[in-house]
Amino acid sequence: MAPLLSVESSTKRFGGLLANRDVSLTVGAGEIVGLIGPNGAGKTTLFNCIAGYMHPDAGRIVFDGTDITRTRPERICRLGVARTWQVVRTFGRMTALDNVVCGALERTSRVTEARARASELLEFTGLGGRGDLLAATLTLADKKRLEIARALATRPRLLLLDEAMSGLTPLEAAAAVTLVRRIHEELGVAICVVEHVMEVVMPLSHRVVVLDYGVKIADGPPETVVRDEQVIRAYLGGRRAAR
């Protein structure tokens, strides 16, 4: 069976900087894929290309049989891809509930229906009771949950989480991992998580893809990837010693 998402040799260049070089990646339906790598490895660039905020200079991106290489973000969302942001982007002057309503309106034009769906998702993400608060006044952990709820409201088949756990306390991060597991198990959504914290990604992911300096250096089950020579070098800074 063809994977839900397949990135084929995507290359993205910013002037002299090669942010992604020939990166290929697949996410199967119902799979959790971890995308890791040191800062500046090109993880967010790859995410932006998948979600349509940037378009690769070369290569192809296919979602569920549709070529989305040059498609705009709102069209990609309609096809079933939703994302969250590394630096949170909630609608600050709207209430938490209204943030999620905006997402739910992607699948219905009836506001009452969207509000009902949004309330359910606030409960699901642990924000029940906080629906009336302005999004700008929420804590970082709650804003990240709110972004997940808003993304889920668009009924995605693939959820792209860009550092959903960074900046959180260990306790909050653990709760976020539980939430991601529940999204996968109860809603059956395929998930691609970007993280640079190994401890978070490894137990969560079925498969881990490692980027370093814009190039894919490993792709496999977590237990194999952690023992990979190149990955260890990239993370522990052995590059200079190896030269």
Next chain:
Amino acid sequence: MARARISGAARLALVVGALAAIVYPIPLQLQGQTYYQTVGFLVLVNAMLGVGWNVIGGWTGQFDFGPQVFFAVGAYTAALLYAKLGVIAWVGLLAGVAVAIVLCAVLTYPLTRLRGHYFAIATVAIWMIAQPIGASWEFIGAAQGLFLPVQTHDSVVGAALSLQFSGPTKALGYYYSALLLFAVTLALMALVERSKLGYYFRAIRDDQEAAEGIGIDSRRYKVIARSITAAVFAAAGALYAFWALSVFPEQVLELHWSTLPIMATVVGGIGRLWGPVLGAVILIPISQVMSTTLGTGPLAGRGIDLIVYGLIIIVIAAFRPTGLLSLPWGRWFGRRRPAPA
């Protein structure tokens, strides 16, 4: 949305306000006055324009300084249809609204590539282009403009349908016509605010990228928002054409057709449905009072009235930048708000 839970005090204020607006000109009319009905007319026109501008400027967060172009489009369309083909006023008004919507959509779509200050500058540029077109296009009377032939109607219905009021009831007739248009605008905008459009506009205002990520076509919804604003401006422009009995470029393309409603919106409370209404009710009478008191007599012609008027706006902007409607009225008027969690 917060507005769904309308409080008893707010409902009372709405009823009292509506009754006051309806009753207001009657004692004046009985005394044989007309001036204050005209002030009321200007308040209503500017309140209506402010409510319209709030859609693009307040909810969608795109600063549009050129909506007066569509005020002119509405005025010219209704005036042309009436003067050249004898089309009845309200039909001309609806035609003006339709022309404004189409023209606005065509002009605004390329503009939506621009953001922030650049969008604002582009709206001003379109207004600047409209001025020489209005002043030189013979079909619409060029710089001289158009004059609307006066018709006298014996029946109130006839006068109301053709928007032609004359004699001692002129100010009264236009006051109620403006009140009707204002009420319709306010009701329609209340519906827009609670609809999908209202949510999408505010999502784009708060974060355009995030809005696109949840499936909102930002360019499309900006065009829709500005076209709604244009429709309101065109309706007001058509009414104004019949009130003034003439349409010429310097008058309908005057900058104050955008600055006054924008000031009313900002002073009253930007992004709130009733903000522009409160702002217009406060600012327009002040400006009238200023120009009839400080603008006349020994100080006439020195702009003292404008300076004082400007100072009042600066004071409000400095002490309550989110607008007067954002003051804690609920707390002052006895309603206990639930403590913020």
